[in-house]
Amino acid sequence: MTFVPMAAEATGSPALNIAIFSAFVGVTLFFVIRASRTNTNAAQMYTGGAAFSGRQNGIAISGDYLSAASFLGIAGAIAIYGYDGFLYSIGFLVAWLVALLLVAELLRNTGRFTMADVLAFRMQERPVRMAAATSTLAVSFFYLLAQMAGAGGLVALLLNITNSTGQAVVIAIVGALMVAYVLIGGMKGTTYVQIIKAALLIAGASLMTVWVLARSGFDFSGLLADGAAAGASLEPGKQYGLTGTTKLDFVSLSIALVLGTAGLPHILMRFYTVPTSTEARRSVVWAIWLIGLFYLLTLVLGYGAAALVGSETILASPGGANSAAPLLAYELGGTVLLGVISAVAFATILAVVAGLTITASASFAHDIYANVIHRGNPPEGAEVKVARRAAVAIGAVAIAGGIAANGQNIAFLVALAFAVAASANLPTILYSLFWKRFNTRGCLWSIYGGLTICLVLIFFSPAVSGTETSMFAGADWSWFPLRNPGLISIPASFLLGWLGTITSKEHLEAKASEMEVRSLTGLGAHREVAEH
Amino acid sequence: MSSPSDRPDTPGGGSPTPGAPSGQPSADVYTEILASKEFQELRSRYRRFVFPVTGGALAFYFTYVLLAAYSPGFMGEVITGSITVGLVFGLLQFVMVFAITTFYVRFARTVLDPAAAQIRDHHERSGAGA
Numbered sequence: 001m002t003f004v005p006m007a008a009e010a011t012g013s014p015a016l017n018i019a020i021f022s023a024f025v026g027v028t029l030f031f032v033i034r035a036s037r038t039n040t041n042a043a044q045m046y047t048g049g050a051a052f053s054g055r056q057n058g059i060a061i062s063g064d065y066l067s068a069a070s071f072l073g074i075a076g077a078i079a080i081y082g083y084d085g086f087l088y089s090i091g092f093l094v095a096w097l098v099a100l101l102l103v104a105e106l107l108r109n110t111g112r113f114t115m116a117d118v119l120a121f122r123m124q125e126r127p128v129r130m131a132a133a134t135s136t137l138a139v140s141f142f143y144l145l146a147q148m149a150g151a152g153g154l155v156a157l158l159l160n161i162t163n164s165t166g167q168a169v170v171i172a173i174v175g176a177l178m179v180a181y182v183l184i185g186g187m188k189g190t191t192y193v194q195i196i197k198a199a200l201l202i203a204g205a206s207l208m209t210v211w212v213l214a215r216s217g218f219d220f221s222g223l224l225a226d227g228a229a230a231g232a233s234l235e236p237g238k239q240y241g242l243t244g245t246t247k248l249d250f251v252s253l254s255i256a257l258v259l260g261t262a263g264l265p266h267i268l269m270r271f272y273t274v275p276t277s278t279e280a281r282r283s284v285v286w287a288i289w290l291i292g293l294f295y296l297l298t299l300v301l302g303y304g305a306a307a308l309v310g311s312e313t314i315l316a317s318p319g320g321a322n323s324a325a326p327l328l329a330y331e332l333g334g335t336v337l338l339g340v341i342s343a344v345a346f347a348t349i350l351a352v353v354a355g356l357t358i359t360a361s362a363s364f365a366h367d368i369y370a371n372v373i374h375r376g377n378p379p380e381g382a383e384v385k386v387a388r389r390a391a392v393a394i395g396a397v398a399i400a401g402g403i404a405a406n407g408q409n410i411a412f413l414v415a416l417a418f419a420v421a422a423s424a425n426l427p428t429i430l431y432s433l434f435w436k437r438f439n440t441r442g443c444l445w446s447i448y449g450g451l452t453i454c455l456v457l458i459f460f461s462p463a464v465s466g467t468e469t470s471m472f473a474g475a476d477w478s479w480f481p482l483r484n485p486g487l488i489s490i491p492a493s494f495l496l497g498w499l500g501t502i503t504s505k506e507h508l509e510a511k512a513s514e515m516e517v518r519s520l521t522g523l524g525a526h527r528e529v530a531e532h
Numbered sequence: 533m534s535s536p537s538d539r540p541d542t543p544g545g546g547s548p549t550p551g552a553p554s555g556q557p558s559a560d561v562y563t564e565i566l567a568s569k570e571f572q573e574l575r576s577r578y579r580r581f582v583f584p585v586t587g588g589a590l591a592f593y594f595t596y597v598l599l600a601a602y603s604p605g606f607m608g609e610v611i612t613g614s615i616t617v618g619l620v621f622g623l624l625q626f627v628m629v630f631a632i633t634t635f636y637v638r639f640a641r642t643v644l645d646p647a648a649a650q651i652r653d654h655h656e657r658s659g660a661g662a
Contacts, residue, residue, distance in 0.1 A: 083607070083618055087600060091627045096591045100583040173584040221613030232617050235608030236600040240620055247601045254597040258590065281640060288633050292626055520574055521565070521648045523655060 014159045019497040025177065025201070028347075032185035038188035042370075042383050043370055045361045047272045048188035051334030054279035056195060058286020058486045061270050063194030065092075065261075065287065066294055067143075067352040068150035068322075069414035072345055074295070075328075076321030077502045078302020080311050082233035084240055087250070088415075089295035096291065098426075099262040100284045106519040108271045108280035114359075115374075115425065116367045122511040123440040126372050126425040129468040131447040133367035135424035138451060139417055141243075141392075141401065142362040143266070146174065146413035148402020151349045153322050153410070158342045162318060174346075175402065179395035182361070183388055187273060187521025190354045197351040202290060204344045205297040211332045212304035220300075225302030247481045253415055256360040256486030260418025263425030266359040277522050280320055292380040304328055322410055322486060328372045353398065361390035399433055405471075415484055416458060423450035423489040427497045433499075433519060436512040442501030449500075450493025457485035460503050543570040561655060579638055585632060592628060596621055 016255075022122040024094035033129050038044050050072045052060070070092065077085030113116035116132035130172075151174045152167045161167055183203055216223040228234045261267060271280045305314060317323045329341035365387035370378040405413065431438040457480045458464065468477035518524050565571050600607055600618060607618030 080618060083600070083622075086622055087597070090593070090596070090622055093629055094589065094625055095628060097586060097589050100633060101586050101636060119606075214554050221615055224614035226618075228614065234614060235604050236618055236621070237604040240601065241604055250601050254594070258593060278645065281637070285633055285637055288629060292629060297624065508564070513566045517562045517565045518569060518574070520578060520644075521571070521651045523562075523565070 002442035007448065013305070016335060016339045017158050017342055020107045020339045021346050024196075024343055024347045026334060028181070028193045028196055031196070032181050032189035032438060035185040035189035035192060039184070039188060040384075042113070042366065043153050043386070044188065045061055046269070046366065047385055048186065048191055048360070050273055050275050051188075052191060052279075054274055054282025055182060056191070056285070057270060057274050057279070057283035059195035059198050060191045060273075060300075061267065061287035062290040062294070063198030063201070063351055064266060065291055065354045066198065067347065067414065068147055068154070068345060068349045069346055069410045070294070070298070071201065071205070072150060072325055073414065074298045074412045075240070075301045075305060076314065076324040078299065079227075079232055079305035079309070079314050079324040079328075080321050081239040082231075082251075082303075082306070083236045083337050084238055084309070084331040086299060087236070088253065088257065089298055091254050091260075092261070093288075093292050093295055095258045095261035096284065096288045098259065099267070100281070101290065102433070103268075103429060103495045104280045104284045105264045105277035107268060107429070108274065108277040109525045110433075110515055111272060112418050113269070113272060113366050115429070116363065116371075119428060119443055120371070121437075122432060122508050122515050123443050128440060128443050129367040129371050132425075132428075133363045133372075134419045135451050136367075137422070138358055138424065138455070139265055139421045140275075140363075142413065142417035142420055143264075144356050144360075144394075144398040144404045145401045146410050146417060147349050147353050147356070148398055148411060148450060149405040150322065152345070152406035152411040153320070154326075154342065154345055154349070158346070159327070164406065167406055171402045171406065172399050174353070174485040175395050175399035177355060178299070178350055179391055181350075181354045182358050182391045182395075188356055190351075190358050193354055195221075197347045198290065200344050201348055202294055202297075204341055205294060205301065208329060208337075208341070209297045209300045210362045212308070212328070212499050215308065215332070216304075223300070224303055224512065225355070227306035228229075230306045232303055232306035241444060244359060245511055246516070248487065249484060252482050252487035253484040255490055255526040256415060256419035256422050256484055259426050259486070259490055262423075263421035263429060264357045264418070264420050265363065265421070267294040269359045269362065269431075272305045277525070278320075285415035290532050299323060301328060308332070348440040355389050357394050357398070360394045361387045364390040387399045409410050412463070412483070416463070419458075419484055419486045419489065420454050421453065421484060423454040423493045427490075427493045431497050431501075432515075436509050437507075438501050438512070439504050440461050440507050441504035441506065442499075445500030446493050446497030451490055452483050453492050457482075457489060461485065468473055565651060565655060568651075570647065570651055574644065574651065577643055577647070581636070587634070589628060589632060593625060596625060 038049070043049055055440065074085055074088050075089060100184050107118055110121055113364045115136060116129045119128045119132050148171055150172050155161050155167050155170045159170070161170060181193060212223070213220070216226065224234060240246045271283065274280050303322065305324040308331045309324070313323045313326055315321065317327060326338055326345065330338040365383050368385045369386045370376065424447050427450060428443050432444055433448070460478050460480045462470060462478050463481050463483040464478065466476035467473070599621070607621065609617045611617060611620060626650065
């Protein structure tokens, strides 16, 4: 990569970058190994024995949620498109109100390990679990792709590895490392990794924000003006305002963002790592404050990167838009700060990937293996064994997918994961918590229908084929005009859930009553800590 | 309701959650609680809070989204310096999220939690004994 001298120079100290990153791996591995002593049964493996406090879990949730898309993706989008990038962070944040008000506490009171627990509570267990596990695996797969693709891009900048074989090797190392975390430490170890990472990420972003503001004499308005002059527009529309279709695409994206969070399986599973619904609420409150604070920081970082580095320079660098934050770090604090921030970004990817892996493997082992195949009575100790093997398999798939998706836009891939989550998961979760008449057919139609419509629309969208920026730029089989399918697939899933329910004669009101009482009062809820 | 074990493929069969370990309240108890005045009151207060608040928050969010998409000129209008209407509107979304979070936590602590605890204590003490 020769076109930007500064960017080539910015990767000048790979040794330092590796040293800082190794230190992070060393510290987290220490906690993971310490946590491994108790990682023996399914409850420990999946939820750390539900023994975390609300504050710990809240910090871990923000660690899980603030992925590479939030840090590298949003800062980059703001640095290049200006205002349109800001809209991502607002959607990602407002989404938490749905989780706080409608989902977190009720879910904690009615489930134990996975999202499927809540659905299986009142509907025909095996088909419903199979459906929920399928959508969990689908969402996790898209999310994993985004993170692994981000890892490849970051490596280009961080270690100056520009050939694709070298990047593939690094993606494989990242994948192997996170599988090791999950195997050794289970949910407890993974949670410690999230907590450490969240602290590092927020501290690093705060440091850079103060630094940027200091450079501009604490004149925020002046910083915005400088950023705007360098290419980051202050007016909406630079990215999405081009035509009627892109405007509609923007609305579609914003629906997926705001409804996706409360359907993300790896976020939902975190609500089970605390002992009570009150602690689940406390977790969400901590997460909302931390995530909100972080997104305010990215606003400064994005415009700061535009003002100090320049939108064009960022776009032309090896990592493209995703390298805005690292390049800004280099501009501010030279190779040392670049090393620190890049290591933080790397840690972010690693931690999120570990969180996704444990969720997907738990769903496979608990929902499909233990409850669908063995009808709730798996051989002694087999479920944990299956969960471990599933983690290895998911790691392998993530590595392969990450190598294939290397170079794709991270924020865009994550937005697709949100669309899948909002289409396949959220309608069934809301219906089963709030609608007595909801039944098995409604659930299956909503999950499979929402998932299928979403995936089909993505496949025939310009995101996959037909334009220069598509995954398959050389071919064109697209007929659906929007890049994000949420506008169609989410309402369709709600509609299918309703239609399936009213056309089925199955009535489950008695079970629904029990669920309603439990969800609001916490009566009969699992409290691992108290029981063992 | 029959017990889950004799209907393996129906709601709750085999799952660790509703598999009702001994000492958990039975289904009759839940029907009874559901009909009780205390529970009806708790449910209605919860729903009267969260439905309008969620609806209002989403309405405010989508107003913002639609303005940004279809009225960029208005959002780009300068209030002072480089501070635009759109920026203030965006920051107000943050304020809304923080405000609703704070309100809800207070509401839950003072209204929902005591009511839920009362129902729970009453039924865990009277016979069911978890």
